[in-house]
Amino acid sequence: MSKVDEFEELRPLLFSIAYRILGSVTEAEDAVQETWLRFDGSSARPTSAKAYLSTVVTRISIDVLRSARVRREAYVGPWFPEPLLSDPYQDPERSVELADSVSMAALLLLERLSPLERAVFLMREVFAFEYDEVAAAVGRSEAACRQLLVRARRHMEAGRPRFAADREERQELATRFFDALKDGDVGGLQELLAADVQLVGDGGGKAPQLAKPVAGASNVSRLLGTVFPWLIRVDVTCEQHEINGQPGAIFRDRDGKVLVILALDVLDGQIQTIRSVINPDKLGHLGPVADAWAIDREVKQARRGG
Template sequence: MTRAEEFEDLRPLLFSIAYRMLGSVTDAEDAVQESWLRYEACLTEPSSVKAFLSAVVTRISIDVLRSARVRREEYVGPWFPEPLLTDPYQDPARSAELADSVSMAALLLLERLSPLERAVFVLREVFAFSFREVASVVSRSEAACRQLAMQARRHMDAGRPRFEADRAERNELARRFFDAFREGDVDGLRELLAADVQLISDGGGKAPQWGKGVFGAENVARAFAALLPRFVQIGGVMEPHEVNGQPGAIFHDGDGKVVNTWTLDILDGQIQTIRTVLNPDKLGHLGPVADAWTVLRETKLTRRSTD
């Protein structure tokens, strides 16, 4: 097998490590590509290509994450990860854990960790690397890695919500939600939303967003019921789609361009949080991106003409 073939076999794993480290599809793809360049330039053949490339992509991601910290502190409004439609790394025996680790909520919790804690947690808890392997990747002793893992688990467990365990039940609730949303059914929406539900958006200062958020079942239900009919009138389409391993949707304008994505956090049979990503910089990997300001303006004009 050639180096290129070996690399392509490992690409899904490398991307999945980098994405969980960085919360960015674009940065993860760049980290994977840089890993290939370093592997291609390596004069000696590694004893384990998987170990070598996992170490390279993790170290690159740590460096990127350290430089990204300053940018995220200066970010306008809430920061969410770039939406991921499909995780290329598949392990049927651990599919539930892998899906949970890529959820918006989990990635936001990972943001609380130091770059080293994040690397240790991702490699050990998500991809089941041994502590010996983790220690080699991050250039720390096994004892230090065990300490880092313990600290990371403590941070993650303290903030981790208990998501709906039954995926079939969760997906059925999401289907009912999107059906009610399409129909503008305020009562049907209200029934599925937690009393203290939150609707929060990431526009990054480059797209309209819901102010600081919309809170409470009544407010969120009425906002949605008023929104979709007018969005549909201008040719908008809502496409239910799994996003970051969670029930979600992609919104397209009349030309088929991406307007935003949604993800739903579901707990105890109700929707607790709805996160929308509108920042055009985070949507380009999904296809051509719409001008959200234009979509909003057209929607408002439709509202005035039908009032």
């Protein structure tokens, strides 16, 4: 098998590792591309391309994450990962675990870990690498990796996200939610929300966003039931999609450009958390991005006109 073929076969796995470490589609793609350049430029042919490439992409991702964390500390408002529509790495035997590990809730929980803890946890717990492979990837001894994993597990277990196990049940609930959203059915929305539901938005200071998170089924349903019907009036459309392995939707302007995504956490037949990403910097990989400020002005003008 040629180097190109070996790499392309492993590309989905490499992207999945990089994305979970970085929480960024664009940075993960860059890390995978840099991994290819190093592989292509090496005269040696590793015994295991999977082990070698996983090590390279992990080390590159750790370095990128260390610099990214400084930027995130200065981020305006809540920071969410870049939305991922589908994870290219498929392992049918572990599909549920892989989907949960790429959810926004899980990726935000991973932010509590150091870059090394994050890499060790993902390689061992999510991708099931052996300890010697994990140690080679992060440049630490196996004993050190075991200690890193213990600390990472401790942090993760405290807030590990739980989701509805039945995918059809989640999707059915999401369909009811988005139908009520488009209709401005406040009562219908409130029935689907947990009492302590939270609505949190990521605009990064670059688009209209919530001043602060909104909590409680009554408050969230009133806000959503007021805002979204006006978006529909100015020709914004809603497309249901899985977002990071969980139910969600992409909203587009009349020209088909991406305006905002909503991602839902569903548990026990209710929506526990609603996350919106409207920062244009995090939507570009999904296609052309709408001018959220212009749509906001159009909505305000429509409301004044009745």
